[in-house]
Amino acid sequence: MMDIPKIPIGDAVESIEKWMKTYFGGLFDIIRAVIGWMVDNIEYVLTLLPPIVLIVLLALLSWRMVGWKFSIFTLIGLLLIDNLGFWELSMKSVSLVLTASILSIVIGIPIGIGCAKSSMFRSIMTPVLDFMQTMPAFVYLLPAVSFFSLGVVPGVIASIIFAIPPTIRLTNLGIRQVPAELVEAADAFGSTPAQKLFKLQLPMAMPTIMAGINQTIMLSLSMVVIASMIGAQGIGSYVYRAVTQANTGIGFEAGIAIVIMAILLDRLTQNVFKTKNKAN
Amino acid sequence: MAIIEVKGLTKVFGPDPQRAIPLLEQGMTKEAILKETRLTVGVNNASFSVEPGEIFVIMGLSGSGKSTLVRLLNRLIEPTAGQVLFDSTDVLKMTAEQLRHFRRKNMGMVFQKFALFPHRTVRQNVEYGLEVQGIDKKKRSEIAFDALKLVGLENWADSYPDQLSGGMQQRVGLARGLATDPDILLMDEAFSALDPLIRKDMQDELLELQSKVRKTIVFITHDLDEALRIGDRIALMKDGVIVQIGTPEEILIQPANKYVERFVEDVDMSKVLTASHVMIKPETVMLDRGPRVALQLMREREISNLYVTDKGMKLLGALTADQASAAVKEGLTIEDVMEREVPRVSPDVMLNELFEIMADTRVPVAVVGDDDRLRGVLIRGAVLAALAGNANPEAGESA
Known part of the structure; x- marks a missing residue:
């Protein structure tokens, strides 16, 4: 065993990285531009209104979608963030999280549908997803930086890689859980595969898919601190700075702001579907 | 074909x-x-x-x-x-x-476990087959409503399947199967x-x-x-x-x-066989014949009653031997003395529904078609024989 020389996996990965940079540089530039544009615009919209107006609007939204108790939490929580002086940074982080989540949904749901329709595709995707979820996030920050340079864009890319698996997995699961007899009934009435998907499978899988999207949003929020290490501005950079300076007070304040955002995003996305059902 | x-x-x-x-x-x-x-x-x-x-x-x-x-x-x-x-x-x-x-x-289909789409209303379920054909919303909604009327569920059109009982759900399934005609x-x-x-x-x-x-x-x-x-x-x-x-x-x-x-x-043969399977050929006399002819017929055939019909075999009544001989004595016609209230059943009545009717009457029960024509009569012996497993093949054919 000792005679076998070390297998040069690291070298191979580096030469692949170099090769991709050479040949796909243009593509990476386009991706960078698109993601950068999305983050900027979401941030622009979020900072368009004065904080207090947005806070009241979000509180009203919470009231409508969840309930009055939760709207009080929203009001107090967001006022606290503003009071601590984290408002702008939080909005930067939220733009990153929303961009990563939207892209995860847009990419993840079609992949999930593909997994549900083809068992072969699923058996290819499963190890890839496992790899994406278990590989330490720091490791793919490096090629992300090398492809997209420092800033918010590699942060979004890293967040997508880390956060997309639940959307894919639960879309697949949701569609596969549609009872076989219902699929058979749709077939018996002469549905095309697309009709079957949009009239039966996706509507019935929606609660499961929403659970996946909810997890995706939570996971990409958990990436804000790591993303800040490569220059993505936001609340995460405060946490990161607090860690490097061993400043418990600031770290705690920024941490509370992240927790408040997390609870808010979680409850609101959890209830998107439930409210829809009630309206019916 | x-x-x-x-x-x-x-x-x-x-x-x-x-x-x-x-x-x-x-x-x-x-x-x-x-x-x-x-x-x-x-x-x-x-x-x-x-x-x-x-x-x-x-x-x-x-x-x-x-x-x-x-x-x-x-x-x-x-x-x-x-x-x-x-x-x-x-x-x-x-x-x-x-x-x-x-x-x-x-080809429409109805399923054992109903297979209704839980996220659609009853009407939307019934519409499904029309929807995939690309029929416009207004028209398919009308057709679906008609199909629901056919199964008596038009008042439930906007409910969801889980609000319905099993029997109602399957009627929705049936309406869905029929909606595409x-x-x-x-x-x-x-x-x-x-x-x-x-x-x-x-x-x-x-x-x-x-x-x-x-x-x-x-x-x-x-x-x-x-x-x-x-x-x-x-x-x-x-x-x-x-x-x-x-x-x-x-x-x-x-x-x-x-x-x-x-x-x-x-x-249980009584739930399978119908009146037409076990009835026998009726003995009849036409209304315009005299009571003497009727008596003669009864004597010849060794029976105690006859059915009275018109020329087209339309059932008019029944005549017992007592009534016939009374008519002969008093010089009356069959029409004057015959029994007009005759127990009658239709040919597709199940045997198990016949028992009660047969227990209540002395004259044989008449089997009468929709056109009022006499098809046959039911006597206890033939019914019991059928229940014992010996259906009367001749009777079955004449039905």
């Missing part, structure tokens, strides 16, 4: 199923093939034809292949060998597009998930509906009583093979083999 013709239809489950076909042709049994090739024979060489407007029942115990067989007809399961002809078109040669068209227009309705154990009383109601309702819509129905069941009640013809399946095809009477009276015989021996 038959609307569906099935020839040598075979389904073998497992990898590379074609290799089981020569073995089946050699006459190997299902078990032997499973042992040798690990392949499961679902349906083996089934041939039958279904006539337009009839209810064709495929019946067998679970595992007999009946549910597989019905799915071969619309290719929800792909057959391994054989032919399915719909109006002389080979269904198995259809492309995916043609098959979709066939399923949309020609298919030529053929496949009903896969459609009533098996319902409790017995509801099931009987649904059977009655189906028969009533059938008299209105006149569809060709292929009905799958494991319940012999159900098969006998609603089937115009029955195919009996065992181990993937059709062992006998015939009318309910043929299956009961002339079972093709020991298996069928064992199957039908516990059947």
